[in-house]
Amino acid sequence: MTRSPWRGAAVAVVAVVTLLPMVPVVLWAVAGAWRYPDLLPPETSLRGLRLLAGDGVLGALGTSVLVSTSVALLACLVGLPAGRALGLHRFRGRRLVQFLLLAPIIVPPLAVTLGLQVFFVRYGLADTVGGVVLVQLVPTVPYAASLLAAAHADLDTDHERAARVLGAGPVRTLLHVSLPLLRPALVTAFLLTFLISWSEYVLTLLVGGGRVTTLPLLLFSAIESSDRTAAAALGLLVVLPPVLLVLALTRVAGRDVAWVGVSRA
Amino acid sequence: MSRVRATTWRPGPRLRVVLLLTPALLVVGVFVVGGVLQAVLQSLGFAPVVGESQWTLDAYRRVVTDPVVHDSLLLTARVSVISTALAAVLGTALALLVRRLGGRRRLAALFHGTLAVPHLVGALAIGLLLSPSGLLSRAAYRLGLVDSVQDVPALTQDAFGWGIIAEYTWKETPFVAVVALAALSRRVSDLEDVASTLGATRWQRLREVTLPVLAPPVAAASVLVLAFVTASYEVPRLLGRPYPATLSVEAFQRYRDIDLTSRPEAMALAVVIALLTTLAALAYLRLVGGLTRRSL
Numbered sequence: 379m380t381r382s383p384w385r386g387a388a389v390a391v392v393a394v395v396t397l398l399p400m401v402p403v404v405l406w407a408v409a410g411a412w413r414y415p416d417l418l419p420p421e422t423s424l425r426g427l428r429l430l431a432g433d434g435v436l437g438a439l440g441t442s443v444l445v446s447t448s449v450a451l452l453a454c455l456v457g458l459p460a461g462r463a464l465g466l467h468r469f470r471g472r473r474l475v476q477f478l479l480l481a482p483i484i485v486p487p488l489a490v491t492l493g494l495q496v497f498f499v500r501y502g503l504a505d506t507v508g509g510v511v512l513v514q515l516v517p518t519v520p521y522a523a524s525l526l527a528a529a530h531a532d533l534d535t536d537h538e539r540a541a542r543v544l545g546a547g548p549v550r551t552l553l554h555v556s557l558p559l560l561r562p563a564l565v566t567a568f569l570l571t572f573l574i575s576w577s578e579y580v581l582t583l584l585v586g587g588g589r590v591t592t593l594p595l596l597l598f599s600a601i602e603s604s605d606r607t608a609a610a611a612l613g614l615l616v617v618l619p620p621v622l623l624v625l626a627l628t629r630v631a632g633r634d635v636a637w638v639g640v641s642r643a
Numbered sequence: 644m645s646r647v648r649a650t651t652w653r654p655g656p657r658l659r660v661v662l663l664l665t666p667a668l669l670v671v672g673v674f675v676v677g678g679v680l681q682a683v684l685q686s687l688g689f690a691p692v693v694g695e696s697q698w699t700l701d702a703y704r705r706v707v708t709d710p711v712v713h714d715s716l717l718l719t720a721r722v723s724v725i726s727t728a729l730a731a732v733l734g735t736a737l738a739l740l741v742r743r744l745g746g747r748r749r750l751a752a753l754f755h756g757t758l759a760v761p762h763l764v765g766a767l768a769i770g771l772l773l774s775p776s777g778l779l780s781r782a783a784y785r786l787g788l789v790d791s792v793q794d795v796p797a798l799t800q801d802a803f804g805w806g807i808i809a810e811y812t813w814k815e816t817p818f819v820a821v822v823a824l825a826a827l828s829r830r831v832s833d834l835e836d837v838a839s840t841l842g843a844t845r846w847q848r849l850r851e852v853t854l855p856v857l858a859p860p861v862a863a864a865s866v867l868v869l870a871f872v873t874a875s876y877e878v879p880r881l882l883g884r885p886y887p888a889t890l891s892v893e894a895f896q897r898y899r900d901i902d903l904t905s906r907p908e909a910m911a912l913a914v915v916i917a918l919l920t921t922l923a924a925l926a927y928l929r930l931v932g933g934l935t936r937r938s939l
Contacts, residue, residue, distance in 0.1 A: 385744050388744055389744055389750065392737065392750060393750070393753060396753055396757055396813075398772065399768035399769055399771075399813055400768055401772075402771035402777065403764070403767060405778075414776045414784075414792055415785070415792075416781065417781045417782060417785050455666070456666040456667050456670060457667060459662070459663035459664070459665075459667070460664050462663050463660045463664045464664075467660050467663075469656075469657065469660050475664060475668065478671050478672075479667060479668075479671060481671060481675050481676075482671065482675050483867065484870050484920050484923075484924040485679060485917045485921060486870070486873070486875075486891070486916055486920060488874055488875075488876055488894070488895070489678070489679070489894070489916045489917045490674060490678030490917075491674075492682060492898050492909055493677075493681030493683075493684075493685055493913065494674065494677065495898075496681075496685075497681075500691075513674070515674070516674045523667050577761030579761075579762075579763055579876070580876040580877060580895070584895075594761065594763050597763055597764070598763060598877065601770070601881055606771065609767055610771065613764045613767045616761055616763065616764055617759075617760055617761065617764045620761065621759045621760065623759065624755050624756060624758065625752060627755075628752060
């Protein structure tokens with residue numbers, strides 16, 4: 379590998395192009411009046427950031443955290459046994475199950491949910507947090523299941539057998555042996571599904587009917603209004619948690635499927 | 644009354660697999676399989692809960708002959724093919740560049756960060772960057788390239804879909820790069836070294852060793868990108884025009900239409916979207932089958 383003066387330049391170009399779109403978001407979030415054609419805002423203002431402390435935003439933040447935490451927990455609860463079956467057992471129809479579990483990644487959740495919305499209305503799930511959580515399992519369970527299947531495939535089941543031989547029941551074995559061994563994968567699956575749910579817009583809009591107001595819904599209407607400062611400030615609030623989570627995730631996750639999931643967020 | 648104690652009863656291996664899989668299959672079965680079935684049925688005139696069902700192909704007839712849908716299909720195809728191709732080429736190039744440059748970890752962290760940006764924020768960012776009064780336009784004014792907002796070519800809410808393409812390319816290029824970087828392992832370097840020792844030129848090494856190794860994962864990533872881009876809603880809704888809109892936006896608008904006869908059309912469009920993405924996935928499976936047989 380030769381070290382040339384071009385090296386730094388190339389790295390800089392890649393970094394600038396990657397970061398460039400976020401620059402106006404940061405600038406607008408702290409801009410006062412910023413008229414065309416000023417390249418930079420002539421004055422800064424805290425109005426945008428102050429908007430974030432308003433009741434509407436705090437409420438939406440609470441709803442977002444509630445929905446995403448519930449979705450991540452449920453997706454892991456559903457994905458854990460499925461991952462165990464796929465990772466540890468060879469059975470007939472295994473490929474079909476794998477294919478079915480990947481279907482939500484290929485068949486778009488929007489197309490699926492349009493047909494189901496009538497039933498969400500009929501069973502009283504429309505316009506409720508419960509309904510939104512339920513529908514968001516569609517894009518999240520496939521990732522939880524495939525991450526946990528991969529983790530189970532690497533799992534050394536001798537530890538579980540040893541625990542059982544020594545007299546531990548199935549619950550104790552699960553709590554004290556299996557789950558600790560699976561912890562890195564569970565953490566990754568939780569963070570990843572949290573992230574997908576955190577960014578979800580159209581399913582929340584469709585099933586929540588605009589009444590379950592998460593941060594993306596608030597951000598969307600802010601973008602549609604002409605208040606760029608409000609939109610940019612909200613944009614920062616929406617973007618910071620996932621970016622920080624993923625940078626933290628970089629340390630624990632090495633699996634491709636995790637990155638596939640992150641990019642679907 | 645059987646008095647079998649719970650602790651002594653253990654399900655057989657088959658039953659155990661079934662029990663383990665039940666929750667996940669229930670989610671996929673009810674929502675995905677059920678959802679697709681419902682979309683198909685409702686596009687054919689099935690009206691659950693409200694109204695009477697009348698079986699008819701009218702919705703498909705209306706959709707197929709509607710010039711709005713033709714334009715929508717054209718836009719969707721254009722946007723998704725161009726974005727996917729750009730992301731695949733740029734992502735692969737970026738991965739090769741990063742590998743040559745070193746400093747891999749910092750740039751990889753940058754890509755990971757970009758992956759985590761929600762598309763909604765991406766749409767906001769691209770809008771603030773490329774719109775007529777956006778940052779690029781201001782920079783162009785400063786450089787004397789344009790004299791007023793009116794001179795700036797429309798890059799968002801444009802008829803071609805450049806704004807949408809820009810957002811998808813910006814978000815999906817790092818994704819392809821991350822996947823490609825993961826594939827460029829030590830083993831690949833070893834193979835390249837072997838090729839050099841055998842007298843391969845740089846170009847031959849790239850064509851005969853590196854690209855064949857990269858092709859399957861990059862193709863896989865591209866199909867995921869294509870499926871996602873074809874069906875995603877918020878980016879074309881914010882960066883595109885109301886007309887022509889992409890298929891997903893069109894489907895959603897018809898679903899929300901007060902005129903209830905639009906519902907079956909929305910379902911028909913949903914079925915078309917699902918078909919398109921499934922076809923893309925099947926094409927990919929064949930493609931990857933061919934690619935992996937050829938290489939290594």
